[in-house]
Amino acid sequence: MSLLRFGTDPFDNILRLQRALTRSLEHPFFGLGTTPSGRGVYPALNIFEEEGGEAIVLKAEVPGMKRDSLEVEAVGNRLLVAGVREIPSPEGEFRYHRRERQAGEFRRVFRLPYEVDRDKASASYRDGILTVRLEKAEAAKPRQIQITG
Amino acid sequence: MKQDKGAKEETMSKDIETTEKKAIEKAEETTWAGQTYEPAVDIYESENALVLQADVPGVRKDDVEINLDQDVLTISGRVALDTYNGLRPVYSEFNVGNFFRRFSLGETIDQAAITADMDEGVLTVTLPKREQAQPRKITVA
Numbered sequence: 001m002s003l004l005r006f007g008t009d010p011f012d013n014i015l016r017l018q019r020a021l022t023r024s025l026e027h028p029f030f031g032l033g034t035t036p037s038g039r040g041v042y043p044a045l046n047i048f049e050e051e052g053g054e055a056i057v058l059k060a061e062v063p064g065m066k067r068d069s070l071e072v073e074a075v076g077n078r079l080l081v082a083g084v085r086e087i088p089s090p091e092g093e094f095r096y097h098r099r100e101r102q103a104g105e106f107r108r109v110f111r112l113p114y115e116v117d118r119d120k121a122s123a124s125y126r127d128g129i130l131t132v133r134l135e136k137a138e139a140a141k142p143r144q145i146q147i148t149g
Numbered sequence: 150m151k152q153d154k155g156a157k158e159e160t161m162s163k164d165i166e167t168t169e170k171k172a173i174e175k176a177e178e179t180t181w182a183g184q185t186y187e188p189a190v191d192i193y194e195s196e197n198a199l200v201l202q203a204d205v206p207g208v209r210k211d212d213v214e215i216n217l218d219q220d221v222l223t224i225s226g227r228v229a230l231d232t233y234n235g236l237r238p239v240y241s242e243f244n245v246g247n248f249f250r251r252f253s254l255g256e257t258i259d260q261a262a263i264t265a266d267m268d269e270g271v272l273t274v275t276l277p278k279r280e281q282a283q284p285r286k287i288t289v290a
Contacts (some may be wrong), residue, residue, distance in 0.1 A: 003237045006230055011182035013230050017245055018183045024238035042165040048236035057236055059205035061243065063270030070173040085165060090193055090200065100189040101204055104164025127229065128206035128270015 003051055019051055021046065029067045041082060042106040043130070056112070063128030064101070074121040077114060079132065082107040116142035167242075173249055182225075184246045188226075188272075192252075197257055199276040205248045206270035215265055215274055217258060224272065225249045 004020055006013045024046075030111040043060035050057060058079065062070070065083055073080040115137035123132045171187040188203040201222070205213070208226035216223045226248045233245075254276070262277040 003235055004233050006234050010227070010230070014181070014183040014228075017230055017233055020238045021202065021241045021244045024241045025244075030178075041165040044167045046238065046241075046242060046245075048233070049239050051235055051237070056239070059232075059271070063204040063206040065269060081154075087191070090195060092195055094193045094195040094200075096282040098190060098192040101191050101202065102165045102189070104170075107164045119284065125269070127209055128204070129232070131232065145284045 003072050010100070026093050043108065045081075045108075045110065050133075053136075054141055055133055056116075058110075058130075058132040058134070060130045061128060062125075065125065065128070065130075067125050070123075070125060070130060072121075072123045072130070074116050074118050074132075074134055077112045077116065079110045079112060079116075079134070080108070081130070081132075116140075167225065170243060170246075171268045172173075172246075181247050184244060185249045186246050187250050188224075190250060194256070197277055199254065199258070199278065200231045201252075201272075201276070203248070203250065203272045203274075204270060205272050207245065208248060208267070208272070210267040213265070213267060213272055215263070216258055217263065217276070218253075220254045220258075222252045222254055222274075223250070224274065226272065234286070 004017060006016070043062045046059045048057045049055075060081060062083065062085070064087065065085055069084045069086070071080065071082040071090070079080070082105075084105050085103050087101060117132040117137045120135040121133070123130065125131075151227055158230035173185045177204045188205045190204075193200050194269040200271045201224070203224060205226040209229050212227040212229065214223075214225045228245055228247055235246045256276075259275045266273045
């Protein structure tokens with residue numbers, strides 16, 4: 001699957017991303033035959049590989065979090081994403097007409113297909129999107145083998 | 150020994166569940182390309198205002214549009230795509246798309262006083278109610 005390269009046409013860009021994600025819904029890389037809905041455990045994750053294949057980037061939609069209530073931990077080939085989402089009640093008198101957003105705890109441990117270098121792991125949270133970047137551990141990186149015999 | 154089947158859930162204890170993103174089926178609702186989604190929304194009413202809060206992860210402040218025409222409120226947001234540049238999807242559990250939703254409001258809103266705020270993927274729109282016409286006392290001369 002090719003890298004996403006966006007041009008200046010936003011219509012084209014969104015289609016390109018959606019098609020690429022649709023294709024990877026059944027990609028055998030992680031050996032899962034998942035359903036496209038991502039129904040169930042929270043947060044749903046999308047996983048990308050950087051050019052060169054030395055790092056993977058995980059993205060999750062976790063709107064309305066505070067940074068210090070998000071926990072991300074990478075150990076070996078495991079990634080933990082946990083947190084608590086609070087939706088505070090409005091002040092004063094009010095009544096809800098509609099309540100669709102969910103508050104509560106979540107905790108997800110995800111097994112990666114290879115070991116990652118925990119010293120080089122980094123995470124950011126922006127616009128309600130959690131992004132975790134993990135570099136493969138040295139032992140898991142592709143290397144060229146010289147033919148000597 | 151347990152066979153390693155790649156990525157898989159190990160433990161799971163949660164309150165929040167991932168629910169399927171609600172795709173908009175009627176294409177004529179938006180003029181955008183691609184799949185558009187309905188954001189999850191809370192709406193509450195206080196004495197003075199209606200407040201709407203919508204989860205629109207991936208949308209930045211400048212990419213939100215709020216429109217109130219008569220009593221129809223429309224909110225839409227475009228997701229930022231630049232953070233995907235140069236990446237290759239290898240596994241995905243959800244798709245990414247712009248957000249769109251429309252409501253009919255029962256209350257009379259003071260259009261000029263509407264305010265909106267974005268914070269970590271949550272859009273908050275405050276729609277102050279228009280002051281009710283005061284009862285007028287009519288005296289008989």
